[in-house]
Amino acid sequence: MATATVMLGDALADVAAEIDARFDALLEVPDDPRAPLYRAMRHAAIGGGKRLRPLLVFATAALFNVDKDRAARVATALEAIHVYSLIHDDLPAMDDDDMRRGKPTVHKAFDEATAILAGDCLHALAFEILAEPDTHPEPHVRAELILDLARASGPSGMAGGQAMDLEAETGDFDLNTVTRLQQMKTGALITAAVEAGAILGRVGPEGRTHLRGYAHDLGLAFQIADDLLDAEGDETVAGKKLRKDGDAGKATFLTLLGVERARAQCGMLVDQAVEHLRHYGPEADLLRAVARYVVERDH
Amino acid sequence: MATATVMLGDALADVAAEIDARFDALLEVPDDPRAPLYRAMRHAAIGGGKRLRPLLVFATAALFNVDKDRAARVATALEAIHVYSLIHDDLPAMDDDDMRRGKPTVHKAFDEATAILAGDCLHALAFEILAEPDTHPEPHVRAELILDLARASGPSGMAGGQAMDLEAETGDFDLNTVTRLQQMKTGALITAAVEAGAILGRVGPEGRTHLRGYAHDLGLAFQIADDLLDAEGDETVAGKKLRKDGDAGKATFLTLLGVERARAQCGMLVDQAVEHLRHYGPEADLLRAVARYVVERDH
Incomplete structure (x- = not known):
């Protein structure tokens, strides 16, 4: 466990540095009226975040000895989607x-219009990165990566989950609906990150069953841990406002299961x-x- | 000229029906909490708009005898990007x-959160459509279509132009800056539509020079005509509020050139x-x- 924690700490630091460097190069501020747009993208994309999705791309790609530069490009695209969704x-x-x-x-740091556009631009940039020949010389790999990411982030994935989440405050959601919501909202992109590593490794869909199972359970565990942190965490460590769900009377794993069962469920999923x-x-x-980290992290 | 008008009228009606049918099938409302999201996407995507970008895909693809279903898929993806940007x-x-x-x-018809997500979902859907093998059996064609669209819609294209436009109300833009802004904001996607037709037709980059020149001039003419309509058009025919740019004191082709020179410039570009x-x-x-229509249209 101690070795695993050291290993993970190093890996997270390496990935964070790599992703920051990639965004720094991609988002050079132009000397024209788009400067605020680029500064807003940099503000959101550089220096912060756990970089969990990029780490999953790297860690899965490493199973298949994928070239590190290719994995980094795909990891950056995945993180660009994640950052756009946060904005x-x-x-x-x-x-x-x-x-x-x-x-x-x-x-807050810029204005709403700039925030909307910065999100839209990072969204487009993700697909631009994946479609470029440098990402992978074989176009069918690029096309597969793009399909993976578009499905995971669109109405059947992340954005669809977010739309369900909007209804969660008013609707009377049961555990099945909340599970489906979270599989879409958070789980889809986590699964896409693991799948992307496997696609880069030229593993066919059949060969990905175990990895997909891993990603599925990891995604749900991650969300339950997030709910627990939201209820019990420290806002300074989290770097964002907590306890909003409880205040809004929203159905979550925590409101439906209670703290003890939620914690047990999270451990079982890991x-x-x-x-x-x-x-x-x-x-x-x-x-x-990474799976162990999900339950142990404090932010 | 009369024949061209009849031909164009038929073509516009055909394209509108085709794109409506495609969105109708793509955006079937699911029986789950995402229903409002899908209804919002349908509201924006079905029944309205000139469908100029899809028409350009079809008309260019027709030069190279491209299969109509493939052209329709790509045209729908282009229009999904256009619709998301309007939302x-x-x-x-x-x-x-x-x-x-x-x-x-x-x-207005739904709410702001749903509008933001509906736009994000149409954005992701566009890339999902292009990445699917049905769009073109050859993955390098799909990858090229995606790169074309991502570049045209991201920070170096449409969204970047929109960011410049935000600065246009406060900045002291000259004719060069306004031209660049409009080439990005409107021109990039119009060029992408024409290029997409050529990519489907397997025309290499060298073979696209004339078509790109056509799209470039068409895009600028279209924007000047839009400025003229904004100043002189009928809000009922346009279906949206007009004369907002003049009221905001924004630099446009019209404020920089005046009505007479703008009209002359538009005709010359066509x-x-x-x-x-x-x-x-x-x-x-x-x-x-299509080029003639750009100056003659009343909305």
Whole structure:
């Protein structure tokens, strides 16, 4: 466990540095009236975040000895989608959040119009990165990566989950509906990150069953842990406002299961996630460490 | 000229029916909490609009005898991007418009959060459509279509132009800056539509020079005509609020050139656009008719 924690700490720091450097190069501020747009994208994309999705791309790609530059490009695209979704989710009309990753949200640091456009631009940039020949010389790999990401982020995935979430405050959601909501809202992009690593590794859909099982359980565990942190965490460590769901009377894993059952469920899902990796040797230790981290993190 | 008008009228009606049918099938309302999201997407995407970008895809693809179903898929993706951009542009934080295509804007008919998400979902859907094998059996064609669209809609294209437009009310823009702004904001997607037809037709980048020249001049002519309509048009026919730019004191082709020179410039650009098609025979008559329509339309 101690070794796994050290390994994960190093990996998270490496990934954070790599993703920051990629965004820094991609988002050079132009000397024209788009400067505020680029500064807003940099504000949101650089310096902050757990970089969990990029780490999953790297860790899965490493199972198949994928070239690190290719994995980094795909990881950056995934994170661009995640960052765009955070910018839009934080808007006054959505979750109306003032702080994110310990900094003012984009619409607070800039303005709402710039925040909407910065999100839209990061959204487009993600697909631009994936479609470029540098990402992978074989176009069918690029096309598959793009389909993976578009499905995971669109109305059947992340954005669809967010739309369900809007209804969660008024609707009378049961555990099945909340599970489906969270599988779409958070789980889809986490699964896409793991699948992207496998696509880069040229693993066909059949060969991805165990990895998909891992991602599925990890995604749900991650969300339950997030609900627990929202209820019990420290706002300074989290870098954002907490306890909003409880105040809004929203159905979540926590309101439906209670703290004790939620914590037990989270631990069980992590065990299941790790169990899905039983066919892999030490090369999957990083993926195992990620699963353990999900329950142990404090932000 | 009369024949061209009849031909164009038929073509516009056919394209409108085709695009409506495609969106109708794509956006079937699910029996779950995402129903309002899908209804919002349908509200924006079905029944309205000139469908100029889809028409350009069809008309260009027809030059190279591209399969009609493939052209229709790509045309729908292009229009999905256009529709998403209109939903976001109309938001209170952006242009704050209440009417679009003769109907309430999405945030008026639904709410702001749903409008933001409906735009994001149409954005993702566009790339999902292009990445699917049905769009073209050859993955390098799909990857090229995606790169074309992502570049045209991101920070170097449409969204970047929109960001410049936000600065146009406060900045002291000259004719060069306004031209660049409009080439990005409107021109990039019009060019992408024509390029997409050529990509489907397996025309290499060198072979697209004349078509790109046509699209470039058409895009600028279209924007000048839009400025003229904004100043002189009828709000009922336009289906949206007019004369907002003049009221906001924004630099446009019209404020910089005046009505007479703007009209002359628009006519000259249309002539140039048509001249770029000189190497094509009657198979390019529809593209020629589109160029003429740009100056003659009343909405």
